[in-house]
Amino acid sequence: KAGVTQTPRYLIKTRGQQVTLSCSPISGHRSVSWYQQTPGQGLQFLFEYFSETQRNKGNFPGRFSGRQFSNSRSEMNVSTLELGDSALYLCASSLGRGGSSYNEQFFGPGTRLTVL
C-alpha cells in the first residue's frame, strides 16, 4: 500500500504571496489532518477533514484554509504569507471512523515552505 504523499516537497515564496499544498492519503483513508512543524512551536494541529467536511480546527488565523475532495485528497492554502509561516507542513491520514485503529494517523514526508 502506498503511503501518504505530499507535493511539492519544497517551496520558496515571498511575503504576501499565497501557496497551495497538496496531500494524497493512504488508499481507503477518509480523514486527513494537517500539522505545522517549527523548531520553536513543535508540531501543531491545523485542521482535519473527513468526507469533504472540516471536522476540527486548530488555533491558526483564517489565512490558513483547506479543503478535501471526494477522493479524500486534500489541499491546504495559506494566503498573505508571513515570514513566520516558514515551516514543515505535514499531512496525516487515518481511517477516521470504524474499527479499533480508526484514529491511527500516518504522516507524509511534508512540504518544506520557506518564506522570504
Next chain:
Amino acid sequence: QQQVKQSPQSLIVQKGGISIINCAYENTAFDYFPWYQQFPGKGPALLIAIRPDVSEKKEGRFTISFNKSAKQFSLHIMDSQPGDSATYFCAAQWGNTGKLIFGQGTTLQVKP
C-alpha cells in the same frame, strides 16, 4: 489543559542500554496515546500506541507504560541501537477528533 509535557528534551544512551522518555498530560478526556519517531528530513512515523484501559503495551524493543492515575505515560526502548537515534514525540488525542496534541519532542542519540 490540552498540553502534553515531554521530558527529557535530549537523551544520550550507550548502545545496548535502555532509553526512557516520559510524558504527562492533564486532560482526562484523552483516550489514545501514540508515540512517533522522526528522522531528519522525514515525516513522523507511528511507532506504538496505547489506550488508557491498558497499563503496558510492548512491540519488539519498544514498550509503552501507562499510569492513568498519575496521567503519565512513557516509552522504553530496550537494547538501544545507533539506528534508533532520532527525535521521538509523544502525543494524545480524544475521541474522533483527528487532532493529535504533541509533546515537544526528545532527541535521542545512541552512541556505538
